[in-house]
Amino acid sequence: GYFMQFREGHTFFDRWYAHSENPTRPTVKISVEQARLFTRQIEAALEKRGMLYHAVGHGWTCEAFGVPGLGWDPVIQDWPGEVANSLALVNGRRMMWNDIPLITSLCFSNANVRQKVIDCIVDYVQSHRNIQALHFWLDDGFNNKCECAECQKMRPSDYYVILLNELDDTLTQLGYPGKIVFLSYADLLWPPEHRRIQNPDRFIMMFAPITRSYRRPLFPKDLEYKLPPFVRNRLIFSNNNDEQLAFLRSWQALFPGDSFIYDYHLWRPGTYTCDPDALFLARLLSSDIKNLKQLGLNGMVSCQLQRIFFPTGLAMYVMGRTLWNADLEFDALLDEYFSASFGPEWQLCKFYLQSLSALQDVVPILEKDLVQHPQAETQLEQGLAVIQQFLPVIERNLKLPEHSQALSWFYLRVHAELMQQFLCMLSARAAGKKEEAARRWNEIKTFVREKEDEIQPVFDVYAFISTFERAFREEAG
Ligand SMILES: [Zn+2]
Incomplete structure (x- = not known):
């Protein structure tokens, strides 16, 4: 499969064409429509190869109000009153989070707000029938969730589950057969206390331990590890892999459906990354992929750069081969490569x-x-x-x-x-x-x-x- 992040991935194409980190190259500004055309080419290539098409992710929380969620750049603008009233109340104010629509959360206890988001998704899936797994993630912020009296009554993940159930009801009424991917990530790592997903068959859980350590395999040393307390908007995200896996187990206890990991080994670039040793990272990928089955996860989507084959493509090779056949030994792949x-x-x-x-x-x-x-x-x-x-x-x-x-x-x-x-x-x-x-x-x-x-x-x-x-x-x- 292939996951295309955001509706048309504009920000990722823009990083190349704008050459904002290379003043020796011309800056070409591409439009959203051009990015859409590129996306269609990718879709055609996926279809030709019979690959699963995963799509979108973040962005629904602003697109629902007509505010584009193209990327992580600040957008200084006065939003209409309806938008402002729907935003999360944080520190006594409802406003854009750092002026970035994509990372701004909403007041999810408000039924009108939820309806807007659901309408937006339903419109989108009806006009994009080629998507096999539509990702419905909330905002890409953390410690930014609504503090209004209603929202305080439950965790953000409880309101997320309400949204998922309402979305499922609407899609079922419409006879839409596609899968919806939901995300356990950031503030949503803490599982819901009061609500449960009614129709697990509709959903695939995606576990995204973005703050995990990439020095150690993602495998539990302590199965008794307790979740840290949920303190709204004061959460601390650790790189302790035992803690990350405790979050996974707590969601797995509530959700019996299909699931995979969204992992970040190759998110950072090039020659000297989070991990300077490209061979170490490839070896870690091998063991992380081999461990997925024992963790109860059915696969991996790699959140990564497209062009990450320098000085070698070993990590990509190991990832592809090991996801296909987890019995392959790393050292044999290393020599083969x-x-x-x-x-x-x-x-x-x-x-x-x-x-x-x-x-x-x-x-x-x-x-x-x-x-x-x-x-x-x-x-x-x-x-x-x-x-x-x-x-x-x-x-x-x-x-x-x-x-x-x-x-x-x-x-x-x-x-x-x-x-x-x-x-x-x-x-x-x-x-x-x-x-x-x-x-x-x-x-x-x-x-x-x-x-x-x-x-x-x-x-x-x-x-x-x-x-x-x-x-x-x-x-x-
Ligand atoms: Zn609220």
Whole structure:
């Protein structure tokens, strides 16, 4: 299957065409109608391949009021009174959450508000009959739920279940056979206390543990782990995988229907991600997928970048193969991938990436609970030496007769150049040289921008730059 996020995925196409992180490229603004045309092409490609089409997700909570939910950008605008009165009451005010319609919650105890949302979904499914699994998620905010006297009476998930049941009633009356995917995520991880889904056959539960740790498999160590208390709009989202799985079990106790996980291993981009070790991440994917059955989940939708094959596509390969056959062993897939991708000298290549991975995981950027390794600078220098020693191997493989293998080595050469700069930046950070680190980061940005035409099929420049920029901003406070 394939999941197309939002009605026409406008924001994701826009990230490419607008080139907002690459001033050396022209900015092309695409319209919603153009994004719709792209979406239709994707739909045709899915149909041709007999793939399940999952669609939409967030956005109903604003589209229902004629307010587009195209993405996470703020929209400064005066909304009509009807919209304002329907919004969640938070801190005594009903207003857009950070001016972003997509993450603004509603007053769901209000029957008129619920009816608006349901009408919006019903209209949509009737004119989009090719969708096999329509995702009905609420707003993409957290700690932003309505505090009015009525809404306070039950948890947000209770009101969500009321909405799901009302939607199911209407769809049943209309004879609509499609499945609706509902989401256990953020504030909705805490299960309903008073309401139950009446017609489980209509629904598929999607469990999205977005704050989980990607350093450890998602598998319980403590089956007795208790849910943290639900305190409206004061919720704390932990990266403790036992806690995440306690949420899953609490929903499973109430909902007997079909379910899958929505997971984020490849959400962040490129060469040095939440997890700097791409081999580690591929291995983690393998064990997470193998564990799904024991967790009572029937599959996975990967919330990820489309272009995430740099320097290799190992993680994607492992994900696809293991979702198809969970008995496949990771090490066998690893060898299969490297030998096919890199040709005769694949073992050298595998050893090189393994050595490099082991040396760079010393200066935390994105994973907050890591600490800097005491030997960080020495290790990073060793990493530079590993790259330097390997460059001749890359050079002699660039002209392999098999084009796809030569291309793999080409990407590896760009990766080596990028990693040399990246390790220098990490080294400056490890030594506390902030100005040098900032200068190095600017050089890295220039490098990937200049290379964008050559590497864009496998590497998302926008995502790479914006992810680290955000991390550095948060770090600087
Ligand atoms: Zn309310």
